[in-house]
Amino acid sequence: MSTTSDQPVTGGTHVFPRGLQLPAAVSANGATVTTADGRRILNGSGGAIANSVGHGRREVADAIAAQAVSVDYVHATQFTTTALEDYASALVAHVPIDDARVFPVSGGSEANETALKLARTYHLARGEDRHVIAARAGAYHGNTRGVLDASDRAQLRAGYEPWIGHTVRVPSANRYRDHRSGVELAAETERILQEVGIHKVAAFIAEPIGGATLAGAQPPDDYWPAIQRLCNANGIVLILDEVMTGFGRTGRWFAADHWGLRPDIITAGKSASSGYWPLGLCLSSGVIADAVGGAGNFAHGFTWSHHPMGAAAAHEVLRILERESLIERAERSGARVAARLNAGLDQHPAVGDIRGLGLLRAVEFVADRTGRTPFDRAERVTERIVEAAFERGLTVYPSTSCVDGSVGDAVLLGPPFSSTDGELEAMVDILIDAISATLR
Ligand SMILES: Cc1ncc(COP(=O)(O)O)c(C=O)c1O
Numbered sequence: 378m379s380t381t382s383d384q385p386v387t388g389g390t391h392v393f394p395r396g397l398q399l400p401a402a403v404s405a406n407g408a409t410v411t412t413a414d415g416r417r418i419l420n421g422s423g424g425a426i427a428n429s430v431g432h433g434r435r436e437v438a439d440a441i442a443a444q445a446v447s448v449d450y451v452h453a454t455q456f457t458t459t460a461l462e463d464y465a466s467a468l469v470a471h472v473p474i475d476d477a478r479v480f481p482v483s484g485g486s487e488a489n490e491t492a493l494k495l496a497r498t499y500h501l502a503r504g505e506d507r508h509v510i511a512a513r514a515g516a517y518h519g520n521t522r523g524v525l526d527a528s529d530r531a532q533l534r535a536g537y538e539p540w541i542g543h544t545v546r547v548p549s550a551n552r553y554r555d556h557r558s559g560v561e562l563a564a565e566t567e568r569i570l571q572e573v574g575i576h577k578v579a580a581f582i583a584e585p586i587g588g589a590t591l592a593g594a595q596p597p598d599d600y601w602p603a604i605q606r607l608c609n610a611n612g613i614v615l616i617l618d619e620v621m622t623g624f625g626r627t628g629r630w631f632a633a634d635h636w637g638l639r640p641d642i643i644t645a646g647k648s649a650s651s652g653y654w655p656l657g658l659c660l661s662s663g664v665i666a667d668a669v670g671g672a673g674n675f676a677h678g679f680t681w682s683h684h685p686m687g688a689a690a691a692h693e694v695l696r697i698l699e700r701e702s703l704i705e706r707a708e709r710s711g712a713r714v715a716a717r718l719n720a721g722l723d724q725h726p727a728v729g730d731i732r733g734l735g736l737l738r739a740v741e742f743v744a745d746r747t748g749r750t751p752f753d754r755a756e757r758v759t760e761r762i763v764e765a766a767f768e769r770g771l772t773v774y775p776s777t778s779c780v781d782g783s784v785g786d787a788v789l790l791g792p793p794f795s796s797t798d799g800e801l802e803a804m805v806d807i808l809i810d811a812i813s814a815t816l817r
Pocket residue numbers: 425484485486487489517518519520584588589618619620621622646647657
């Protein structure tokens with residue numbers, strides 16, 4: 378059977394699916410996705426926490442169309458483009474990295490692959506054979522074979538163990554489940570790195586706050602400054618994976634700004650293009666880029682890296698973020714969402730923690746609040762809440778491993794920053810209703 382965009386997918390699909398019985402989306406506008414059978418779904422998850430400026434922006438479509446008829450594509454080893462040069466110049470003003478350089482790719486996993494290889498190449502260029510990558514427990518850095526090793530989610534790693542296992546695992550920073558101070562966590566991190574030989578450590582990669590695995594888990598306030606000091610003192614490249622948090626999601630251009638951090642590399646994706654183009658970004662310091670020597674010495678790149686259409690789309694998204702002050706809005710809206718979640722769920726016996734920053738908000742569920750005991754995964758608490766929310770007209774993002782990378786239940790809200798107050802209130806109310814109906 379063939380399908381067209383305005384028909385429901387009823388069977389016979391030739392797509393390798395990522396879900397069962399998926400409804401067909403036929404239009405998307407603002408914070409709402411409409412399905413072929415006429416349902417209007419509020420995009421509380423922003424897809425995979427990726428939508429910043431909202432669906433259906435004519436100006437982004439126009440920018441992509443204009444770029445397609447001027448220079449659609451050229452290969453980055455043969456040409457640069459005005460679209461990319463202009464975007465990079467506009468972007469670096471917001472990046473908390475000294476003399477930042479932009480390496481655009483096609484997604485977050487590719488951005489992290491690029492960052493890890495760049496860190497290794499940087500050390501080699503300086504005559505240091507550093508190769509160890511340190512990443513945290515419960516990290517998520519992507520799903521391609523290289524960064525899967527840095528990611529620490531059991532269900533994604535299962536079966537691929539023979540290919541992975543080189544990453545050195547250091548503690549996560551999760552105020553809800555670990556009461557150590559940031560200084561203590563950094564000291565434990567240092568102890569582990571000393572054990573493997575800290576002079577061999579090329580890079581420390583981490584999400585500023587928990588993302589897809591640890592569901593918005595927040596570090597103690599003194600954690601990041603202590604980690605920055607540790608990396609600086611030992612010549613370790615600090616890579617902040619801001620694929621989920623970057624471009625305003627947490628109410629700052631980058632989550633690094635909450636702690637005044639100056640990492641060596643930031644990776645980004647998701648909100649940078651808001652989904653209008655599959656874009657990832659590896660943003661490195663000028664020191665690293667200059668040491669590597671630019672073209673030729675970094676044997677890395679893809680057919681679609683440095684794509685002018687991606688730059689045109691992302692530049693328009695950047696202009697919208699600036700023009701409509703959407704990052705300030707994400708901070709204000711996030712506070713309102715947090716207050717409403719707290720008011721509705723604070724006393725719920727199965728709600729262990731409500732957390733997050735800006736418009737990255739999460740609710741963690743526990744079988745017992747006092748002991749913070751997770752539910753048995755066989756109960757599929759997260760999946761049932763996600764389904765109940767969807768039935769009520771809301772997408773939320775699941776986390777089924779927020780305790781330690783293998784167990785735990787949480788859902789995340791990560792709606793477009795442009796969502797109206799009314800839409801955000803409706804999202805929170807639907808989520809509370811879905812939780813109450815699932816966990817009576
Ligand atoms: C923090 C983080 N890093 C990397 C990735 C991987 O990005 P992508 O799915 O675009 O490859 C994700 C995706 O969820 C992410 O949240």
